[in-house]
Amino acid sequence: MGKLAGKVAVVTGASKGIGAAIARSLAAEGASVVVNYASSKAGADAVVSAITAAGGKAVSVGGDVSKAADAQGIINTAVETYGRLDILVNNSGVFEFAPIEEFTEAQYRKQFDINVLGVLLTTQAAVKHLGEGASIINVSSVVTTVTPPTTAVYSGTKGAVDAITGVLARELGPRKIRVNAINPGIIETEGAHAIGVIGSDFESHTVSQTPLGRVGQPDDIASAVVFLASDDAKWLTGEHIVASGGLR
Numbered sequence: 001m002g003k004l005a006g007k008v009a010v011v012t013g014a015s016k017g018i019g020a021a022i023a024r025s026l027a028a029e030g031a032s033v034v035v036n037y038a039s040s041k042a043g044a045d046a047v048v049s050a051i052t053a054a055g056g057k058a059v060s061v062g063g064d065v066s067k068a069a070d071a072q073g074i075i076n077t078a079v080e081t082y083g084r085l086d087i088l089v090n091n092s093g094v095f096e097f098a099p100i101e102e103f104t105e106a107q108y109r110k111q112f113d114i115n116v117l118g119v120l121l122t123t124q125a126a127v128k129h130l131g132e133g134a135s136i137i138n139v140s141s142v143v144t145t146v147t148p149p150t151t152a153v154y155s156g157t158k159g160a161v162d163a164i165t166g167v168l169a170r171e172l173g174p175r176k177i178r179v180n181a182i183n184p185g186i187i188e189t190e191g192a193h194a195i196g197v198i199g200s201d202f203e204s205h206t207v208s209q210t211p212l213g214r215v216g217q218p219d220d221i222a223s224a225v226v227f228l229a230s231d232d233a234k235w236l237t238g239e240h241i242v243a244s245g246g247l248r
């Protein structure tokens, strides 16, 4: 029996990339998984098909985490389909990099709306359904400590996620709900390809600074998320696991 048997999980932004790997890994450990997408229904449905083909349980649901009604709808899908909620993975996120002279208000609002407000709204919708032993995992980034040039807006959003993680660990600790963050280094995803990180000088410089000498793959993050979701991490809350091959 998997270590998450009987648990119900929501993974936001699970139509591709890191979120898709997290959804598959949680399901492989026995969790029933709600696979959220914003625009890629086909991607989310493919993740659901892979999970069910492997004998697991999953459903997909559309929704923009930066809209309160949508965030509520994502959480309602878990409760209506599986009757409970134990694990929330706030993974949805967008990244756009620009020098300080060039960033736009639109870039700021999009990234803060999805990366920060989305975490707050989805957690707000979820928390009334979470009980003792529940786990919230926020996908942050190593950028909050590495602080690479041109990432002021994006790193600002993830700095907020780190702070929110600490606050909610204290606020929800008395209810025995754990709240942790995982802070990946560069991970080879559709999103990382789309903005040109993969194959760039930034990638090769980052790899040169990474003790394990490569960029990460989505499964490198998914296994750490399974750990945080499980009772193996029952004494961890308010932690930030830097999953970056040693990059600091």
Ligand code: NAP
Binding pocket: 012, 013, 014, 015, 016, 017, 018, 019, 036, 037, 038, 039, 040, 041, 043, 063, 064, 065, 066, 091, 092, 093, 094, 095, 114, 118, 139, 140, 141, 142, 183, 184, 185, 186, 187, 188, 189, 190, 191, 192
């Ligand atoms: P990705 O390949 O671009 O996938 C992003 C996911 O987020 C997609 O499923 C997308 O859904 C979803 N999404 C976007 N806007 C959304 C919204 N408004 N509401 C709900 N879902 C939304 O990205 P990724 O590289 O896997 O990144 C996942 C997370 O890891 C992000 O929080 C990112 O900041 C973080 N991270 C990534 C890296 C990296 O190097 N890749 C490093 C550190 C941290 P649709 O496709 O359906 O629109």
